Amino acid sequence: MSEQKKYDVAVIGAGVVGALIARELSRSHIRIVWLERCNDVAQGTTKANSAIVHAGFDAKPHSVKARMNVDGNRLMGQVCEELHVPFHRNGSLVVAFTEEEVGTLKSLIARGQENGVPDLRLLSKEELHAMEPNLNADAPAALYAPTGGIVSPYELCIAAAENAVTNGAELRRNYEVKTIDTTEEGFLLSNGAEQIAASLVINAAGVYADKVARMIGDETFTIKPRRGEYLLLDMSMGGVVDKTIFQCPSPMGKGVLITPTVHGNVLIGPSAEDIEDKEDLDTTDAGLRSIQTAVKKSVPGFAIRDVITSFTGLRAHDDKDDFIIGASEANPRFVNVAGIESPGLTAAPAIAKYVARLVSAILDDPPKKADWNPIRPEPLRLREMTPAQRKALIAQNAAYGRIICRCETVSEGEILDAIHAPAGARDIDGVKRRTRAGMGRCQGGFCGTKVLEILSRELGLDPTQVTKFGGESRVLVGKTK
Amino acid sequence: MDYELIVIGGGPAGMAAALEASKNGVKQILILERAETLGGILVQCIHTGFGLHYFGEELSGPEYAGRFVVQVEENPDITVKPDTMVLDIVPGEGSHTVIAVNKADGLLELSCKAVVLAMGCRERPRGALNIAGSRPSGILSAGTAQKYVNLDGYMPGKEVVILGSGDIGLIMARRMTLEGAKVKMCCELMPYSSGLTRNIVQCLDDFGIPLKLSCTVIGVHGRERLEGVTIANVDENRRPIPGTEEYVPCDLLLLSVGLIPENELSRAAGVSMDRVTNGPVVGQDRETDIPGIFACGNVLHVHDLVDFVTLESQQAGKGAAAYIQKGTPAERTFIPTKGVNGVRYVVPQKVDKSAVEPVKLYFRVGEVHKNAQVRVRCGETELVKKRRPRLAPGEMEDLIVKPEQLASLPPNAVLTVEIVK
Numbered sequence: 001m002s003e004q005k006k007y008d009v010a011v012i013g014a015g016v017v018g019a020l021i022a023r024e025l026s027r028s029h030i031r032i033v034w035l036e037r038c039n040d041v042a043q044g045t046t047k048a049n050s051a052i053v054h055a056g057f058d059a060k061p062h063s064v065k066a067r068m069n070v071d072g073n074r075l076m077g078q079v080c081e082e083l084h085v086p087f088h089r090n091g092s093l094v095v096a097f098t099e100e101e102v103g104t105l106k107s108l109i110a111r112g113q114e115n116g117v118p119d120l121r122l123l124s125k126e127e128l129h130a131m132e133p134n135l136n137a138d139a140p141a142a143l144y145a146p147t148g149g150i151v152s153p154y155e156l157c158i159a160a161a162e163n164a165v166t167n168g169a170e171l172r173r174n175y176e177v178k179t180i181d182t183t184e185e186g187f188l189l190s191n192g193a194e195q196i197a198a199s200l201v202i203n204a205a206g207v208y209a210d211k212v213a214r215m216i217g218d219e220t221f222t223i224k225p226r227r228g229e230y231l232l233l234d235m236s237m238g239g240v241v242d243k244t245i246f247q248c249p250s251p252m253g254k255g256v257l258i259t260p261t262v263h264g265n266v267l268i269g270p271s272a273e274d275i276e277d278k279e280d281l282d283t284t285d286a287g288l289r290s291i292q293t294a295v296k297k298s299v300p301g302f303a304i305r306d307v308i309t310s311f312t313g314l315r316a317h318d319d320k321d322d323f324i325i326g327a328s329e330a331n332p333r334f335v336n337v338a339g340i341e342s343p344g345l346t347a348a349p350a351i352a353k354y355v356a357r358l359v360s361a362i363l364d365d366p367p368k369k370a371d372w373n374p375i376r377p378e379p380l381r382l383r384e385m386t387p388a389q390r391k392a393l394i395a396q397n398a399a400y401g402r403i404i405c406r407c408e409t410v411s412e413g414e415i416l417d418a419i420h421a422p423a424g425a426r427d428i429d430g431v432k433r434r435t436r437a438g439m440g441r442c443q444g445g446f447c448g449t450k451v452l453e454i455l456s457r458e459l460g461l462d463p464t465q466v467t468k469f470g471g472e473s474r475v476l477v478g479k480t481k
Numbered sequence: 482m483d484y485e486l487i488v489i490g491g492g493p494a495g496m497a498a499a500l501e502a503s504k505n506g507v508k509q510i511l512i513l514e515r516a517e518t519l520g521g522i523l524v525q526c527i528h529t530g531f532g533l534h535y536f537g538e539e540l541s542g543p544e545y546a547g548r549f550v551v552q553v554e555e556n557p558d559i560t561v562k563p564d565t566m567v568l569d570i571v572p573g574e575g576s577h578t579v580i581a582v583n584k585a586d587g588l589l590e591l592s593c594k595a596v597v598l599a600m601g602c603r604e605r606p607r608g609a610l611n612i613a614g615s616r617p618s619g620i621l622s623a624g625t626a627q628k629y630v631n632l633d634g635y636m637p638g639k640e641v642v643i644l645g646s647g648d649i650g651l652i653m654a655r656r657m658t659l660e661g662a663k664v665k666m667c668c669e670l671m672p673y674s675s676g677l678t679r680n681i682v683q684c685l686d687d688f689g690i691p692l693k694l695s696c697t698v699i700g701v702h703g704r705e706r707l708e709g710v711t712i713a714n715v716d717e718n719r720r721p722i723p724g725t726e727e728y729v730p731c732d733l734l735l736l737s738v739g740l741i742p743e744n745e746l747s748r749a750a751g752v753s754m755d756r757v758t759n760g761p762v763v764g765q766d767r768e769t770d771i772p773g774i775f776a777c778g779n780v781l782h783v784h785d786l787v788d789f790v791t792l793e794s795q796q797a798g799k800g801a802a803a804y805i806q807k808g809t810p811a812e813r814t815f816i817p818t819k820g821v822n823g824v825r826y827v828v829p830q831k832v833d834k835s836a837v838e839p840v841k842l843y844f845r846v847g848e849v850h851k852n853a854q855v856r857v858r859c860g861e862t863e864l865v866k867k868r869r870p871r872l873a874p875g876e877m878e879d880l881i882v883k884p885e886q887l888a889s890l891p892p893n894a895v896l897t898v899e900i901v902k
Contacts, residue, residue: 231611281616283611284613285613285699287613288611309607311616382582387588390582391587391588394587398584398585398587399584401585401586401587402564402583402584403515406515406566409566409568411582441603442603443607444606444625445604445622445624446603446625448621449628449629449633464635467618468617469618469705470705471704471705474618474706475629475637476635477637477638477732478639479634479636480634481660481661
C-alpha cells in the first residue's frame with residue numbers, strides 16, 4: 001500500500017447519477033473523490049437505455065420514484081441548458097390498441113395527476129392520428145404527456161463529469177473499489193493497490209450497488225440486472241414518429257417504445273429479461289427479433305432497415321421495487337443511491353439535489369463556493385455551424401478544417417477538444433461519444449484508424465496501447481513482420 | 482466561375498475523369514480529395530492484379546494509381562486539393578457550387594460549370610448485420626484492417642475469421658496469412674461467393690483456407706477483446722440451421738459483407754438514385770438527372786475491377802467536357818434500360834438514342850449460372866446475344882449496343898438485358 005489520500009466524500013460510480021451527484025456536491029467546499037472502475041464515465045446503464053425523459057405517470061404515487069421522476073423532469077431543462085446537452089421536450093404518447101386499454105390509459109392519467117404531472121390528456125382517435133399519421137390506424141386513443149422528452153444520456157453524464165471536474169471534483173478512472181474498511185474518521189477504500197480515505201461514501205455503483213453495499217455489511221437490498229435490447233436506426237428512418245411512442249402496458253408486458261433521438265435517429269426497444277450476470281451485455285437474435293415484431297404493433301407499416309447498431313443495456317432493478325436513496329442502515333455515513341432503473345435518467349437531476357442535501361446535513365453544512373461555475377461550455381460542432389461560423393472557426397484554428405469523420409462531419413479540432421477536456425476521452429469509444437466520430441453509417445470504418453492515431457499522439461500511447469473502451473479492448477495486437 | 486470542372490474524389494475514377502476532360506479541351510479542372518494523397522483505396526491495395534484489362538500487365542494498386550497520379554501532377558489544366566472534404570454541392574442553373582473545407586484554405590465555396598462525383602464506396606459495417614453477442618474490440622471491416630496492416634504496419638489480430646467473401650476479405654485472408662496470422666475460415670452466407678474466382682483461388686485455395694458457403698456468424702463472444710465466434714450453416718432462407726452451431730476461437734473477425742456507394746453528397750444535392758445500385762441514375766455519358774453533374778466509378782455502382790472504373794470514368798470526363806463546351810443538346814431522346822430474368826441492374830440506366838459511339842451496358846446477375854446466354858433486346862427484337870460459360874454475382878458483365886441499332890429503335894423503346902437459359 002503506497003500513499004493514502006483523504007477526502008470528505010467518495011462518490012463511487014460515474015454513470016449519469018454519480019456524475020450529477022458529483023457536480024451537485026462540487027457547489028460546496030467539499031473535497032470530492034469520484035471513483036470509476038472503467039476507463040471512462042458513462043460506461044454502464046447510462047450508455048445503453050431508452051434516452052427518455054419520462055413525464056412521471058408510470059411510478060406508483062408517493063413512491064420515491066414518482067417524486068424524483070416528476071422533480072427530475074422539471075429540472076432537466078435547466079440542467080441541460082447549463083451543461084449544453086441536447087434535450088428536446090417532444091412529448092410522449094401511450095397508445096391504446098383496444099377499448100379495454102383505453103381504461104388503463106384513464107387510470108394512468110389519474111395516477112399521473114396524483115404524482116403532479118402537468119397537462120396530461122386523453123387524445124381521441126382523430127387527434128392521435130393527426131398528431132402521428134404513421135401510427136396503427138386502429139389505435140382508438142392515446143395518453144398525451146407534453147412534458148415527456150428525449151435527451152442524450154451519455155452526453156448528459158459526460159457534460160456533468162466535465163463540469164464537476166472543472167469545479168474541483170477529482171475523477172479517478174480505472175479505480176475499482178474492492179474493499180471498504182470502516183475507520184474512526186469514516187472509510188478506507190481500496191482497489192487493492194491504493195487506499196483512499198473518505199469521511200463519507202456515496203454508493204452510485206449501478207448494477208453493482210449491492211456488491212459495494214456488502215463491503216460495509218449492508219445486505220438490505222439486491223440488484224438484479226434486467227436486460228434490455230435496442231436497435232438504433234439510421235437518420236434516413238427519422239421522421240417516422242415525432243413523439244415518443246409507448247405501448248399501453250398490458251398483462252402481456254410493458255411493450256416496446258419507438259422514439260426519435262436527439263440526434264435524429266430512431267430508437268426501438270427494449271426487450272426485458274431478468275438475468276444473473278452483471279456483465280452480460282450480449283444482444284440476442286431472439287431479443288432483437290422480438291422488438292422488431294413488437295414495434296409493428298405501434299407502426300404497422302414500419303419497414304426496419306438501415307440499422308446502424310444494436311445494443312444491450314442492464315437496468316439496475318432492485319428487489320424493493322423503488323429507488324433506494326439514503327443513509328445505509330449499516331452506517332449513517334454511507335449513502336446508497338441504488339436501484340436507479342427507469343425513470344432513473346429523468347430522476348437523476350432531482351436525485352443529485354436530494355443527495356447533496358443529505359451530504360450537506362451529514363457534513364454540517366459546508367459553505368458554498370462563491371466561484372462555482374454551473375456552465376459546461378458548449379462543445380464546438382462544425383456540422384451544426386453556418387458557413388460563416390465555420391469559416392471563422394477554421395481561420396482561428398486550422399485543426400477544425402481537417403475532417404476526420406466524414407459521415408458525421410467531425411473535425412480534428414473537435415477530437416482534440418474531446419481528448420483535452422476535463423474528464424476527457426481516453427479511448428476510441430470515448431471520442432465517439434463526445435464527438436460522434438464513428439457513430440455514423442460507416443461505424444468508424446474510415447475514421448477509426450485516424451482517431452486511433454490521434455489518441456496515440458495526444459495521450460503519448462503506443463498505437464497498440466490504444467483501446468476501444470479501456471481494459472484489454474486494444475485494437476492492434478502488434479507490428480507487422 | 483472558379484473552375485470549369487470540379488471532380489470530387491481523387492481515386493482512380495476521379496483521376497481518369499479529370500484527365501479525360503483535359504484531353505477533351507477542358508482547361509480549369511480541380512480535384513478535391515479527402516485523403517492526404519491521390520489514389521483512393523488503391524493506395525492500400527498493395528497486392529497485384531490491377532491493370533490486366535487496361536494496361537495489359539499486372540500491377541499493384543499503388544502502381545496502377547501511380548500511372549495516373551503522374552499524369553495528373555504533370556497536367557497544367559488540373560489542380561489538386563488534398564486533405565479536403567466536400568460538405569455540400571449546391572446545384573444551380575448553368576453553374577454549380579461546391580462547398581469544401583481543409584486546413585490550408587479554411588472553408589471553400591467554389592463555382593463551376595460541371596461536377597464529377599467520384600467519391601467511391603464504403604464497407605458495410607457490423608451494425609447493419611445485427612450479429613448477436615457482445616461488443617468487444619477485434620471486429621473490423623476488411624478494408625480498415627487492410628489500412629492498419631498495409632499502411633500503418635500494425636496487426637489487428639492473430640487468429641482470424643472472415644465473414645463474407647467479398648474481394649477485400651479474400652485479399653485480406655492472404656495478407657494476414659503472409660503476416661503470420663492464422664486465418665481459420667471464410668464464411669459466406671450465400672451459396673456462392675461474391676468475390677472474383679481468381680481471388681478465391683489465389684487467396685483462399687492456395688493457402689488452404691476453407692471457404693464455408695451457406696454459413697454465417699451468429700454470435701460474437703468476449704467482453705473486452707474478441708475471444709471467439711459461433712458460426713452456423715443457413716438454410717435456403719438464410720436462417721441458421723439449429724444443430725449446426727460451432728464455436729471458433731479467434732481474436733479478429735473481419736467483415737467483407739458488401740460495399741455501399743457513398744452518395745450522401747449526391748442525395749443532398751437532389752440527384753435521382755437507382756435503388757438497386759445505390760448510385761445515381763445516369764446516361765451513357767454518366768450524366769445524372771441534374772445537368773452538368775456526372776458520376777463514375779464505385780459511387781455509381783460497385784465495380785470489381787479498377788480497369789472498368791477507369792474506362793467508365795473516361796466516359797464521364799468526356800461527357801463533362803462536352804457539357805462544358807456545348808451545354809445540353811436541345812433535343813435528346815433517352816431509351817431506358819432494364820434488367821430482367823436474373824439481371825439485377827443495368828448501368829447506364831438510360832441511353833441517348835442519338836449516341837455516336839457504341840454503348841457498353843454494364844450489368845450484374847443475381848445468382849450463379851453455368852453455360853448461359855445473355856442478351857439485349859427491345860421488345861421481341863434481339864440486338865445482341867452472347868454466350869457466357871459462367872455468370873456470377875461477383876463478376877460484372879457487359880454487352881455492347883451499336884449506335885445504328887439505337888437509331889433504329891421505335892419510340893417508347895426499352896432496352897432489356899436478360900439471361901437466356
